[in-house]
Amino acid sequence: ETGVTQTPRHLVMGMTNKKSLKCEQHLGHNAMYWYKQSAKKPLELMFVYNFKEQTENNSVPSRFSPECPNSSHLFLHLHTLQPEDSALYLCASSQDGVATNEKLFFGSGTQLSVL
Amino acid sequence: GENVEQHPSTLSVQEGDSAVIKCTYSDSASNYFPWYKQELGKGPQLIIDIRSNVGEKKDQRIAVTLNKTAKHFSLHITETQPEDSAVYFCAASKSQSGGYNKLIFGAGTRLAVHP
Numbered sequence: 001e002t003g004v005t006q007t008p009r010h011l012v013m014g015m016t017n018k019k020s021l022k023c024e025q026h027l028g029h030n031a032m033y034w035y036k037q038s039a040k041k042p043l044e045l046m047f048v049y050n051f052k053e054q055t056e057n058n059s060v061p062s063r064f065s066p067e068c069p070n071s072s073h074l075f076l077h078l079h080t081l082q083p084e085d086s087a088l089y090l091c092a093s094s095q096d097g098v099a100t101n102e103k104l105f106f107g108s109g110t111q112l113s114v115l
Numbered sequence: 116g117e118n119v120e121q122h123p124s125t126l127s128v129q130e131g132d133s134a135v136i137k138c139t140y141s142d143s144a145s146n147y148f149p150w151y152k153q154e155l156g157k158g159p160q161l162i163i164d165i166r167s168n169v170g171e172k173k174d175q176r177i178a179v180t181l182n183k184t185a186k187h188f189s190l191h192i193t194e195t196q197p198e199d200s201a202v203y204f205c206a207a208s209k210s211q212s213g214g215y216n217k218l219i220f221g222a223g224t225r226l227a228v229h230p
Binding site: 040103 | 119124149151156157158159160161164204217218219220221222223
């Protein structure tokens with residue numbers, strides 16, 4: 001248990017559906033991240049929130065919409081996805097949003113399948 | 116931008132043997148190099164990290180070496196055990212103005228330790 005909880009663990013959705021992924025961290029961290037993990041590819045950074053403010057959007061298509069209501073919760077809203085968006089979506093957090101090179105703590109991920 | 120190459124993509128060893136995974140990075144300003152282990156159904160978990168002012172770091176059976184001149188770093192696992200079987204990711208990052216940790220990951224190495 002890393003202290004970062006993601007729900008749901010698995011999600012199957014059609015291309016016209018709207019769904020949301022949820023992440024909650026119980027570590028008192030100030031920075032939260034969304035990563036995409038596809039088979040045989042490096043983890044891709046999608047979004048970073050630092051003290052609830054979005055500080056990084058790594059050229060992610062607008063069909064992915066993040067939301068960070070507070071430092072403990074992070075959402076990824078999904079709409080009109082494509083089959084190539086099928087992947088494991090990982091949430092992570094780090095302790096101090098001011099200092100750099102802090103350790104990342106990952107959740108177990110949501111395995112997303114787009115049909 | 117930063118690019119991290121990781122080799123080999125798969126590695127199979129006998130229990131008790133050593134395993135070595137190598138990574139190279141492109142951005143000479145990178146100053147933090149963590150290694151993550153991902154077991155089946157779980158998110159990546161930090162196992163060891165090294166900063167650019169250190170050439171080698173050891174923690175029990177695992178060690179990491181860094182060659183800044185050549186821009187490569189390696190993970191060494193000695194006396195491997197079946198529970199070491201997992202996917203290992205190297206990563207590199209440098210200080211960001213926003214204060215968060217923007218890790219660039221390698222594509223991963225699937226290590227199998229056979230009894």
